[in-house]
Amino acid sequence: MQTLQNIIGGKLVTSTSPRTAPVFNPATGEQSAVLPLSTTAELDAAVAAAKLALPEWANTPPLRRARHMFRFKHLLDQNVDRIAGAISAEHGKVHGDAVGEVQRGIEVVEFCCGIPQLLKGEFSRLVGPAIDTHSDRQPLGVVAGITPFNFPAMVPMWMYPVAIACGNTFILKPSEKDPSASMVIYELFREAGFPDGVLNIIHGDKEIVDGILGHPDIKAVSFVGSTPIAEYVYRTGTAHGKRVQALGGAKNHMVVMPDADMDKAADALMGAGYGSAGERCMAVSVAVPVGEETADKLIESLAPRVRKLRIGAADDAEAEMGPLVTRQHMEKVLGYIDAGEREGAELVVDGRGFKAQGFENGYFVGGTLFDRVTTDMSIYKEEIFGPVLSVVRSPDYAHAVKMINDHEYGNGTAIFTRDGDAARAFAENIEVGMVGINVPIPVPVAYHSFGGWKRSLFGDHAIYGPEGVHFYTRLKTVTSRWPEGIKSGAVFHFPTMN
Secondary structure (H helix, E strand, O other): OOEEEEEEEOOOOOOOOOOEEEEEEEEEEEEEEEEEEEHHHHHHHHHHHHHHHHHHHHOOOOOHHHHHHHHHHHHHHHHHHHHHHHHHHHOOOOOHHHHEEEEEEEOOOOOOOEEEEEEEOEEEEEEEEEEEEEEEEEEEEEEEHHEOOOOHHHHHHHHHHHHHHOEEEEEEEEOOOOHHHHHHHHHHHHHHHOOOOEEEEEEOHHHHHHHHHHHOEEEEEEEEOOOHHHHHHHHHHHOOOOOEEOOOOEEEEEEOOOOOOOHHHHHHHHHHHHHHOOOOOOOOOEEEEEOHHHHHHHHHHHHHHHHHEEEOOOOOOOHHHHOOOHHHHHHHHHHHHHHHHHOOOEEEEEOOOOEEOOEEEOOOOOOOEOOOOOOOOHHHOOOOOOOEEEEEEEHHHHHHHHHHHHHHHEEEEEEEOHHHHHHHHHHHHHHOOEEEEOOOOOOOOOOOOEEEEOOOEEEOEOOOHHHHHHOOOOEEEEEOOOHHOOOOOOOOOOOOOO
């Protein structure tokens, strides 16, 4: 059985830790690898390697750094299926979904090829007598990323390509549930010619997370995961003087107005609610039809689609949804379905008890649909992260907006309507960071930035895009005057133009 290794200073290093974690194939329930949970000494070695590589890399002209990114993107394009296979083998998502994940990650790498343009500063001549001012953005130093299981390739590529293109060196701690995709991608990163130590990979659990958050040589930390952990990462990291962006959980609503095309709305909810088995922070987990007639039509359209959902392993070309990532997570999702039934929601389609033929030991949950969910129920308030869609009937548009704005999460939301006034008002007034109008999963393209509001994001910067460049750099402003422009005599008042 494979034992996964760390990457420290460009070399594969086997951890000496006595602690390990199993890695499973969620479609079969069989263990596929052993993951040593690294020691803090190994983290220190990775940080030392990153620190050693930093001066030369930070002083490499941005255009040369970008050329490495161009080569990296080319290699990624050539290996999409291979990377997607590594994702599916440990996460469980179907192949087409895994391919989509890789492609969205590559788009961020493509954005990074143009980062020299965004690192340009500003210049102002004659801000005072014979005085000029210029500014630029400089790298922070050694930075780190802690990434989740649900996008083992894409989310790391939201972080380290941006940081590295900006001149930083990077420590990546992938999820211990599906670490292999990052290792496959590292092979391509190295082949692209990046110097040793620019990217280091350390596998581990909370011990390594705490080591990253407290390490004096790590200047910034990016995190994506659940809200309780995001808040912990943010508070702990900032307490140690680090810059932190910590993206947390979500409860994404999709409002369906009476004038919406119900079949298109139902199709959108199927993909957004059940794609990747609902294990997406941008998954739509709450449908909000406005008016009883709209709700009845939506349920009538949705229910047969959910019942016909094709569920299977990644090698099933017709599968639309795969298993959940671990047995523990499967049991958690099943517990939420039990709770929804106990709390009085109407269970329209029950996904409990589903078994995929030939994969009876896999971590499968069938598509589940609840109607007449209320805002006091746990299946409404909490992030389930599974293939469970709740329908909350709203008497009118204003009630739907208030319900969304009152929720603690503010990651993503959508409205389906033909009414331009309603769509514009929704986009203007909704207290959510990413909004879709007839787009169910409004994940911004790579040259914009991804980030929610409220308890979905801790910190002042969204991830990737221009916000990512600002996160991984700091502004320096230089004001200069040469001796021939300096008059004799000391000046004691604060400098002004008067």
